[in-house]
Amino acid sequence: MSADDPLVRVDGLEKYFWENDSVLDRLLGDDPVPVRAVDGVSFDIRPGETLGLVGESGCGKSTTGETVLRLQEPTDGDVAFDGSSVYDLEGKSLTEFRRNAQVVFQDPFSSLDPRMTIGGIVTQPLEIHDWPWTDADVESRAELRTDGISADIVSVTVDDDVDKLVSPVDGVATVHVTVRSSDVAGDVDPDERGIAEAEGAVAEVAEDLSIDVERGDGIEVHVSVGRSTKQLRLDRARDLLERVGLSVDQLDRYPHEFSGGQRQRIGIARALALEPEFMVLDEPTSALDVSVQAQVLNLLNDLQTEFDLTYLLISHDLSVIRHVCDRVAVMYLGEIVEIGPVDELFEDPKHPYTRALLDSVPRASTDERDRERETLSGDVPSPRDPPSGCRFRTRCPKVIPPADLEIDQETFRELMTLRERVESRDISLETVGDEDEFDLEGGTVVAADADAFARALKGRLLETELPPRHDEIVEDALASVAVGDWEEATERLREEYESVCERQNPALEADDHPVACHLYDEEAGRREAPAPER
Numbered sequence: 001m002s003a004d005d006p007l008v009r010v011d012g013l014e015k016y017f018w019e020n021d022s023v024l025d026r027l028l029g030d031d032p033v034p035v036r037a038v039d040g041v042s043f044d045i046r047p048g049e050t051l052g053l054v055g056e057s058g059c060g061k062s063t064t065g066e067t068v069l070r071l072q073e074p075t076d077g078d079v080a081f082d083g084s085s086v087y088d089l090e091g092k093s094l095t096e097f098r099r100n101a102q103v104v105f106q107d108p109f110s111s112l113d114p115r116m117t118i119g120g121i122v123t124q125p126l127e128i129h130d131w132p133w134t135d136a137d138v139e140s141r142a143e144l145r146t147d148g149i150s151a152d153i154v155s156v157t158v159d160d161d162v163d164k165l166v167s168p169v170d171g172v173a174t175v176h177v178t179v180r181s182s183d184v185a186g187d188v189d190p191d192e193r194g195i196a197e198a199e200g201a202v203a204e205v206a207e208d209l210s211i212d213v214e215r216g217d218g219i220e221v222h223v224s225v226g227r228s229t230k231q232l233r234l235d236r237a238r239d240l241l242e243r244v245g246l247s248v249d250q251l252d253r254y255p256h257e258f259s260g261g262q263r264q265r266i267g268i269a270r271a272l273a274l275e276p277e278f279m280v281l282d283e284p285t286s287a288l289d290v291s292v293q294a295q296v297l298n299l300l301n302d303l304q305t306e307f308d309l310t311y312l313l314i315s316h317d318l319s320v321i322r323h324v325c326d327r328v329a330v331m332y333l334g335e336i337v338e339i340g341p342v343d344e345l346f347e348d349p350k351h352p353y354t355r356a357l358l359d360s361v362p363r364a365s366t367d368e369r370d371r372e373r374e375t376l377s378g379d380v381p382s383p384r385d386p387p388s389g390c391r392f393r394t395r396c397p398k399v400i401p402p403a404d405l406e407i408d409q410e411t412f413r414e415l416m417t418l419r420e421r422v423e424s425r426d427i428s429l430e431t432v433g434d435e436d437e438f439d440l441e442g443g444t445v446v447a448a449d450a451d452a453f454a455r456a457l458k459g460r461l462l463e464t465e466l467p468p469r470h471d472e473i474v475e476d477a478l479a480s481v482a483v484g485d486w487e488e489a490t491e492r493l494r495e496e497y498e499s500v501c502e503r504q505n506p507a508l509e510a511d512d513h514p515v516a517c518h519l520y521d522e523e524a525g526r527r528e529a530p531a532p533e534r
């Protein structure tokens with residue numbers, strides 16, 4: 001793999017859930033309608049980078065993370081890790097992927113077993129994966145230096161399994177041994193690990209191993225791991241705890257004895273235990289007090305540098321994303337709508353959803369507070385029945401009206417809402433007009449009353465006064481509603497007011513900063529359209 005190749009490549013990933021079909025659906029024998037939690041997302045994560053995944057609750061971030069890690073099987077699409085498809089892995093290569101790709105969850109309390117000690121929690125993955133590992137194909141070798149003693153009389157043997165503690169390079173685990181005469185070495189403590197003394201010779205190994213020295217005809221040095229598997233695991237747990245900022249004498253304590261921030265550090269130590277290359281951090285600081293959030297984020301930053309880690313950071317919190325990420329992917333209703341370098345995305349957000357997310361963060365400066373905001377209104381629609389075309393269009397302040405419509409965005413949005421209500425037959429005709437003004441037989445009015453009824457209904461449904469041509473169109477459509485012809489009404493409104501945003505789902509164009517929005521879509525002829533003003 002070259003440095004430019006992604007470590008993780010996600011390609012058209014889909015994850016649908018069928019299991020939540022209601023009892024009614026099943027009784028009625030209706031075809032199951034899946035929850036389209038992740039609906040065709042693609043992105044790359046390069047080695048050593050942090051990609052942020054941001055979006056409102058329920059838009060599919062966690063499901064994406066879990067499916068990338070193969071904690072969930074995908075419905076379609078692929079994830080390649082280090083060039084190999086994650087879903088094709090089996091046996092040894094799947095075990096290796098499980099070691100290499102770890103997760104840190106949001107809630108540090110529920111993700112730690114309350115009955116286990118911290119030592120048990122951090123060593124558990126080591127036990128499951130039978131750490132420390134030794135590979136029979138790795139050659140063990142010593143590099144000898146001598147001081148005050150001729151190298152010709154020194155022989156060094158190294159146990160085959162020292163690769164448990166010494167990382168091999170190109171299939172060779174090299175240990176560095178120094179043998180000095182006692183005159184040169186001065187006083188040494190023979191109890192110190194990695195040092196041994198015999199009749200005027202002091203042997204020392206640079207790695208964290210055991211060493212013995214014997215004097216016979218020459219000087220015989222032997223290097224071994226020197227500790228039991230259990231001791232090695234506890235040593236590693238101690239190192240990890242120290243590395244994440246906890247004290248090593250806390251191994252025998254239980255999760256409830258720690259604060260939220262400390263528990264998250266324990267979760268991070270556990271995720272690091274198997275020396276992963278890649279970690280999914282799923283809202284790692286959302287459950288923590290604001291005062292400790294920055295500490296944990298800084299720790300994650302430091303660990304990334306120290307251990308060459310690659311992160312996928314899932315968060316709904318834009319300040320967390322800005323603090324930690326190199327690039328950001330913005331997710332809405334199972335899809336990615338924009339991906340770009342973090343500074344560019346924060347300073348020049350392109351997708352109206354990204355802009356609205358950024359605008360929903362409270363601003364400090366007065367200038368910023370006075371600026372017109374595009375805040376998010378309404379709820380995220382159901383992922384069982386996402387809107388046609390661009391999924392954000394039902395909440396988007398920048399929906400593109402059909403050409404030559406000549407009405408403003410606000411009026412157009414009102415007409416869109418009206419259309420949606422007509423299409424879903426979500427308009428009650430019961431209380432239209434003054435009492436007894438209209439005779440509703442079988443839920444509709446007689447044809448002679450239809451126009452008057454339509455005018456009254458329009459007054460109830462629309463706040464804005466429409467230009468005459470549109471007034472006529474709307475009254476026409478509502479007259480069809482009045483006589484119960486909802487289809488004719490739907491057709492009439494669609495003919496006039498259907499937007500490209502409803503017809504086509506915009507593609508995420510390949511680019512340094514791609515955005516899936518018709519405002520930037522060449523095919524829809526909108527590239528020249530003015531970008532939304534901030």
Ligand SMILES: Nc1ncnc2c1ncn2[C@@H]1O[C@H](COP(=O)(O)OP(=O)(O)OP(=O)(O)O)[C@@H](O)[C@H]1O
Nearest residue numbers: 017020035037056057058059060061062063064383
């Ligand atoms: N096991 C499941 N069965 C059915 N639906 C599910 C399942 N898991 C997730 N979902 C649904 O999939 C959608 C995406 O959920 P997901 O948890 O991935 O979103 P999220 O962006 O991570 O949100 P949050 O921040 O709230 O966790 C939601 O509508 C959710 O209800």
